[in-house]
Amino acid sequence: MSTTASARSQHKAAEERARAAARDGAARPAGAPDFDALLRQDPEIAGVLLGESARQADGLQLIAAENFTSPAVLAVLGSPLGNKYAEGYPGARHHGGCEIVDLAERIAVERATALFGAEHANVQPHSGSSAVLAAYAALLRPGDTVLAMSLPHGGHLTHGSPANFSGRWFDFVGYGVDEETGRLDYDAILALARTHRPRAIVCGSISYPRHIDYAAFREIADEVGAYVIADVAHPMGLIAGGAAPSPVPYAHVVCGTTHKVLRGPRGGMVLCGAELAERIDRAVFPFTQGGAQMNAVAAKAVAFAEAAAPAFGAYAHQVVANARRLARALAEQGLTVSTGGTDTHLITADTTPLAVDARTARGRLAAAGIVLDTCALPCAAVPDTRTALRNGLRLGTAAVTTQGMGEPEMHRIAELIAAALREDGTARAETRALVHRFPPYPDRG
Numbered sequence: 001m002s003t004t005a006s007a008r009s010q011h012k013a014a015e016e017r018a019r020a021a022a023r024d025g026a027a028r029p030a031g032a033p034d035f036d037a038l039l040r041q042d043p044e045i046a047g048v049l050l051g052e053s054a055r056q057a058d059g060l061q062l063i064a065a066e067n068f069t070s071p072a073v074l075a076v077l078g079s080p081l082g083n084k085y086a087e088g089y090p091g092a093r094h095h096g097g098c099e100i101v102d103l104a105e106r107i108a109v110e111r112a113t114a115l116f117g118a119e120h121a122n123v124q125p126h127s128g129s130s131a132v133l134a135a136y137a138a139l140l141r142p143g144d145t146v147l148a149m150s151l152p153h154g155g156h157l158t159h160g161s162p163a164n165f166s167g168r169w170f171d172f173v174g175y176g177v178d179e180e181t182g183r184l185d186y187d188a189i190l191a192l193a194r195t196h197r198p199r200a201i202v203c204g205s206i207s208y209p210r211h212i213d214y215a216a217f218r219e220i221a222d223e224v225g226a227y228v229i230a231d232v233a234h235p236m237g238l239i240a241g242g243a244a245p246s247p248v249p250y251a252h253v254v255c256g257t258t259h260k261v262l263r264g265p266r267g268g269m270v271l272c273g274a275e276l277a278e279r280i281d282r283a284v285f286p287f288t289q290g291g292a293q294m295n296a297v298a299a300k301a302v303a304f305a306e307a308a309a310p311a312f313g314a315y316a317h318q319v320v321a322n323a324r325r326l327a328r329a330l331a332e333q334g335l336t337v338s339t340g341g342t343d344t345h346l347i348t349a350d351t352t353p354l355a356v357d358a359r360t361a362r363g364r365l366a367a368a369g370i371v372l373d374t375c376a377l378p379c380a381a382v383p384d385t386r387t388a389l390r391n392g393l394r395l396g397t398a399a400v401t402t403q404g405m406g407e408p409e410m411h412r413i414a415e416l417i418a419a420a421l422r423e424d425g426t427a428r429a430e431t432r433a434l435v436h437r438f439p440p441y442p443d444r445g
């Protein structure tokens with residue numbers, strides 16, 4: 001039998017197994033998640049689960065990196081797939097008994113390449129940071145120069161923080177955003193690239209709210225002979241849903257996360273062309289990781305199928321529409337929104353025009369049940385202090401959009417944020433009243 005014919009028959013056998021189990025009323029595998037067992041055995045941790053589940057449903061979850069993954073993804077994560085050791089890749093494992101989980105990884109890779117239009121996908125990285133580490137391991141040598149967004153302007157820890165392997169092992173040069181507009185200045189990045197001749201240029205950010213011009217990065221990189229590494233941990237789900245441009249045609253390597261807007265399990269992935277496939281695979285395993293977590297790999301497959309469905313495209317576009325509405329409404333409430341708005345799920349805003357610093361703001365919002373982050377703001381709202389970097393709020397609309405909230409609710413959220421910042425005593429009850437209309441898991445009570 002040819003490889004394709006054998007793969008097809010394995011897919012069919014797996015589907016038939018599931019249908020037969022459903023017919024026999026035995027659709028739950030032995031070892032499927034059993035909360036009652038946890039409750040009996042370990043009430044302390046059962047209580048943690050109950051508490052966290054209630055907390056997530058009882059407030060506004062505006063952390064830009066978070067989302068509510070589906071019950072199907074959660075079912076795979078908590079399954080006996082997590083028991084399986086599977087070092088290596090499908091068909092070439094260091095452990096026996098991998099024939100079933102091999103199928104899960106093959107399906108995940110097929111779905112990922114189809115979803116993102118990439119020639120190759122590695123779905124094993126345990127996290128976004130692991131994906132970036134693998135990209136560096138594949139393309140760089142210790143001591144190489146790398147150009148990336150500086151951390152105070154929105155770079156991630158893996159983009160050269162001295163507290164991270166990246167800053168320790170490579171020579172990072174930071175680029176920033178234009179102080180007037182808050183936007184990337186591609187001429188300035190080109191000038192830096194010409195001066196420093198980096199081996200790689202990283203594009204991607206934890207807080208930049210605008211689309212990135214990947215073609216411009218590729219042009220700059222080609223001029224100086226550098227690789228482009230696109231770290232799209234944040235917009236990966238928007239890219240999957242067609243609501244943000246794709247770096248795949250331009251970047252040599254694309255790193256991402258499968259949680260955040262993509263709404264899958266916590267984890268990472270790497271995309272690249274066929275010519276770098278082997279280097280990337282070797283950089284993930286055995287260079288930077290051991291055995292793949294097969295429950296997470298299979299859960300990624302489920303998330304990729306969800307993201308390929310038309311409903312996910314609608315979701316991704318609604319995430320952006322909601323973020324734009326929320327950014328506008330926050331500005332109407334007196335906050336200064338960086339770059340004047342957003343193209344993505346993510347907003348950063350300065351609270352100082354309301355005479356509240358970011359840390360105090362986050363505390364007041366938390367007290368009202370509104371959960372979000374602070375982040376460095378490269379452009380301050382008050383021009384005189386522009387050169388003094390300060391913190392602002394960072395928030396996103398991925399989770400509230402999954403809950404079914406739309407633009408009217410974004411307007412309401414901005415009102416609630418303003419009320420909480422004023423320490424209006426009604427903000428907690430009003431937040432609760434809003435979120436209880438949109439339970440994250442409506443069928444689960």
Ligand SMILES: Cc1ncc(COP(=O)(O)O)c(C=O)c1O
Pocket residue numbers: 065126127128129130132156158204205206231232233234257267268
């Ligand atoms: C741009 C960027 N890269 C990498 C990461 C790391 O992802 P993880 O927390 O899964 O390691 C993040 C996480 O927020 C990110 O925003």
